[in-house]
Each structure stands twice: as C-alpha cells, then as structure tokens.
Amino acid sequence: MNKTVAVLIDYSVLNTFFLRYPEHGCVRTQERLGQYTSLKCGGTADFFCDVSTYEGLQKIVSFCCTNGALLKVLGNGTDVLIKDGGVKGCVIRLTGKPFNALEQIDERRFRIGSRVLLSEILCRTANLGLSGMEAMSGIPASLGGALSLNAGAYGERIASLVESIEVMTLQGEIQQFAREQLEFQYRKGPFDNGEIILNAVLVFVPGERKKILRHALDVALLRDYKLPHGYSAGCIFKNPSDISAGALIEKTGLKGIEHYGARISPKHGNIIINENNAHSDRILDLIALMRSQVKDRQGVDLSLEIKIWE
Numbered sequence: 146m147n148k149t150v151a152v153l154i155d156y157s158v159l160n161t162f163f164l165r166y167p168e169h170g171c172v173r174t175q176e177r178l179g180q181y182t183s184l185k186c187g188g189t190a191d192f193f194c195d196v197s198t199y200e201g202l203q204k205i206v207s208f209c210c211t212n213g214a215l216l217k218v219l220g221n222g223t224d225v226l227i228k229d230g231g232v233k234g235c236v237i238r239l240t241g242k243p244f245n246a247l248e249q250i251d252e253r254r255f256r257i258g259s260r261v262l263l264s265e266i267l268c269r270t271a272n273l274g275l276s277g278m279e280a281m282s283g284i285p286a287s288l289g290g291a292l293s294l295n296a297g298a299y300g301e302r303i304a305s306l307v308e309s310i311e312v313m314t315l316q317g318e319i320q321q322f323a324r325e326q327l328e329f330q331y332r333k334g335p336f337d338n339g340e341i342i343l344n345a346v347l348v349f350v351p352g353e354r355k356k357i358l359r360h361a362l363d364v365a366l367l368r369d370y371k372l373p374h375g376y377s378a379g380c381i382f383k384n385p386s387d388i389s390a391g392a393l394i395e396k397t398g399l400k401g402i403e404h405y406g407a408r409i410s411p412k413h414g415n416i417i418i419n420e421n422n423a424h425s426d427r428i429l430d431l432i433a434l435m436r437s438q439v440k441d442r443q444g445v446d447l448s449l450e451i452k453i454w455e
C-alpha cells in the first residue's frame with residue numbers, strides 16, 4: 146500500500162477514538178502478527194486494530210492518509226510473511242459484522258463480506274446446488290485476500306465468479322466496480338492503489354448438489370494428498386508461464402533441506418514449512434536460495450507469490 150516511512154507516528158488519536166467508541170473496533174499496540182498468519186512468525190505492528198464498522202475503517206484510513214502512515218490489511222494471513230522487525234505502521238483486520246455478511250440476493254447471486262472464508266462460501270453455495278467454488282476447495286483464504294490476488298486452483302480463479310466489488314479508497318470513499326471495469330491477471334487482483342475490499346457480489350451456476358459436493362470433496366482430498374501439512378503460506382513463487390515453480394526448484398535438489406527450523410517441503414518444492422519456530426529471516430534465507438539456484442541453473446527469474454511485510 147503506501148510507502149514505509151521512517152518517522153515515528155503517534156497513534157494516540159486513534160487509540161483514544163477506539164477506546165472511547167469500542168463498537169467501531171478494538172486496538173492493540175505492539176501486537177505480534179505471527180499469530181494471525183499461517184507461517185506463524187514475524188514481529189509486531191506499531192498499531193493493530195480489529196475493525197468492526199465502515200466508520201471505524203474510515204477513521205483509520207483518514208488517519209493514515211493524513212499522517213503518511215503505512216496501512217496494511219490482513220485477511221486470513223495465509224499469503225503473508227511478516228519480517229522479524231515487524232510492520233512499521235498500522236495493520237488492520239476487518240472483523241466486524243458488515244465484513245462477515247453472506248447475503249443471498251437472488252437464486253444465483255450473493256453479496257459477500259471480504260472477511261468471509263472461501264470454505265464458508267463453498268459450503269453455503271454447494272449445499273444450495275450452486276456451482277463455482279469447487280476447484281477452490283481447500284484454499285484457506287478470506288474473500289478479500291482471494292480477490293486481492295486472484296486466488297485459484299485447478300484452472301479456476303475467483304475472478305470468474307465476480308459481478309462487482311465494493312472498496313474503500315485510501316481517501317475514505319466507498320466505490321463500486323462492475324466486472325467490466327476490473328482487470329484480473331494470474332495471481333494479480335484489479336487494485337493497485339491500496340483500495341480496501343469491503344464486499345463483492347459473486348454469481349454461481351445452478352447444478353446438481355450431489356455432483357458439486359462430490360467435486361469439492363475430490364479436490365480437497367487431492368490437495369490433502371499433494372500438499373504438505375504444517376505451517377506454510379502455500380506456494381512461495383508464482384509459476385512461470387510454461388512450467389511450475391515447484392518443478393524448477395525440485396530440479397535444483399533443494400527439496401527437503403532444513404534451515405534453523407524452516408524446511409523446503411520434501412513433498413512440494415515451492416512450499417516452505419515453519420517446522421520449529423523459525424524466524425522470518427531464516428525463511429527469507431531459504432527464499433533467496435531457491436530463487437538464486439533456479440536463476441543460476443535454469444536461467445529463470447522467479448517472482449514472489451507471497452507478500453512480505455515490514
């Protein structure tokens with residue numbers, strides 16, 4: 146989102162607001178962020194807030210804009226590596242009711258808050274005999290996180306279900322975008338200016354409930370078989386156009402190596418497991434090694450899929 150700034154920001158105005166009006170959110174200082182991520186490591190945030198309302202969100206956005214403070218939105222934390230030095234700025238989670246709403250508009254369309262997990266959307270729609278989410282069964286994302294980087298699996302991407310998205314801009318304005326206005330790419334969402342996704346309307350296709358549930362279960366079982374268990378952020382690198390990053394890393398012989406509690410999975414070369422309270426720096430060492438070995442041996446420049454926060 147906005148640039149990191151070296152100056153110390155005084156968050157007392159925000160602290161006072163949220164302590165006085167707790168209905169808008171709950172603030173914490175020096176909150177350890179690893180507990181909210183699937184990699185389970187990294188430092189603290191200068192200012193942390195579980196935001197409950199649009200008004201609370203507007204307050205934070207406007208504060209960050211005025212004071213030049215870095216603002217980061219955490220979804221379900223499954224694609225983020227927090228550096229050991231933490232985040233020099235403000236980290237928020239959208240935890241309140243409006244962000245958790247899953248409202249059926251008509252037979253095929255739902256307005257869904259950004260905090261709702263893909264698993265919940267799949268469960269609700271599949272049980273109603275609505276198809277669309279099956280291939281994404283098992284991706285541990287929130288809708289906001291999935292839309293922000295166009296998550297997907299087995300040939301399906303979340304973008305294909307989108308009718309519209311509502312966001313709050315860094316100026317605190319609420320804006321709505323129709324599908325035609327949104328450009329999604331492989332593992333890249335449509336927003337580049339720090340827009341915060343509030344909710345989206347997704348459209349599903351009627352189908353046979355039993356078949357949909359079977360497909361979702363098959364995908365979940367396949368993922369369970371193919372992917373390693375343990376603390377990870379899924380794939381570290383994006384796949385280059387013609388070959389998987391995992392296959393390139395496997396060819397370097399790095400699969401399975403361990404480094405101070407972090408290990409490149411023996412099962413999947415593009416996944417690092419935090420096995421034993423590894424520091425983020427050690428995970429970053431492995432990422433640098435994977436990248437340099439693939440570059441040296443195969444001449445391919447891998448680009449990161451995960452987000453690194455500091």
Ligand SMILES: Cc1cc2nc3c(=O)[nH]c(=O)nc-3n(C[C@H](O)[C@H](O)[C@H](O)COP(=O)(O)OP(=O)(O)OC[C@H]3O[C@@H](n4cnc5c(N)ncnc54)[C@H](O)[C@@H]3O)c2cc1C
Nearest residue numbers: 218220221222223224286287289290291293296297342379
């Ligand atoms: C075991 C495992 C398996 C995985 N498998 C897959 C897979 O098959 N396919 C795949 O695509 N990914 C996969 N992932 C990665 C990850 O789940 C996805 O990238 C997911 O989209 C991240 O969603 P999140 O809610 O956890 O977002 P976070 O990790 O919390 O955030 C990711 C990015 O989204 C931004 N963001 C989050 N919420 C919002 C919001 N409301 N508004 C604006 N920006 C927001 C964050 O600022 C950050 O930049 C996997 C991860 C794990 C741990």
